[in-house]
């Protein structure tokens with residue numbers, strides 16, 4: 001085929017335009033890819049299962065800008081666990097309910113992931129609610145009380161394997177082989193997958209003790225954790241879930257932004273962050289089914 005001068009010039013122009021477009025696409029591709037994997041965001045996470053590198057920067061951040069309506073309640077499941085693993089022989093039937101077998105724990109996590117739940121820290125939810133922003137519908141948190149060593153031995157390897165965040169509340173005055181050591185707390189905190197909060201110093205019933213003792217339990221535990229982790233501690237998990245108006249007021253005055261109690265419910269009142277409801281996960285609780293039931297049976301107004 002013979003092309004005349006005009007056609008040839010037209011074809012060359014088209015080729016030049018295509019080349020320019022190709023260069024732009026390539027530059028765009030490179031910029032996006034370089035941006036999405038900054039080296040400093042890579043966290044090396046070491047655990048009993050060997051080396052595992054989790055890129056925290058690829059974890060979905062909470063993206064929500066919708067403002068809450070006045071008096072609107074929000075569906076935010078806050079699950080609570082005490083022990084992961086097998087209960088020691090001879091413990092009471094009640095104590096046994098605080099133990100969730102490792103495989104059951106992992107199946108809960110996996111089922112929630114399959115159902116598109118996104119695990120975040122309690123503090124992340126509090127930050128949103130404080131700003132009057134509605135959290136995404138599929139958000140959930142995993143909390144642990146008491147700083148038991150079974151967390152380190154059994155729960156953490158599973159959470160780490162699946163890149164799941166959890167929030168742990170510890171007593172700063174209780175130590176020994178059954179509890180997380182300061183070094184373990186620091187090690188977990190530095191992975192970026194575990195946040196810590198106060199569970200007082202000695203785990204008293206805050207509603208039953210004298211006001212000065214109550215003050216010390218709330219204030220000193222906060223300060224000790226802040227010093228250990230060099231970060232602000234602003235969530236208190238009330239021992240036994242016990243609180244009253246005095247406890248809430250005092251905790252707030254001391255700088256806590258949220259207080260956690262127990263209630264088998266997930267509808268939270270953003271107007272009262274000192275009373276966040278948590279669901280106790282017992283061995284025979286089908287978590288996803290239970291959450292679906294909660295979601296369906298109540299409305300958010």
Ligand SMILES: [Zn+2]
Pocket residue numbers: 145146199203239240
């Ligand atoms: Zn406790």
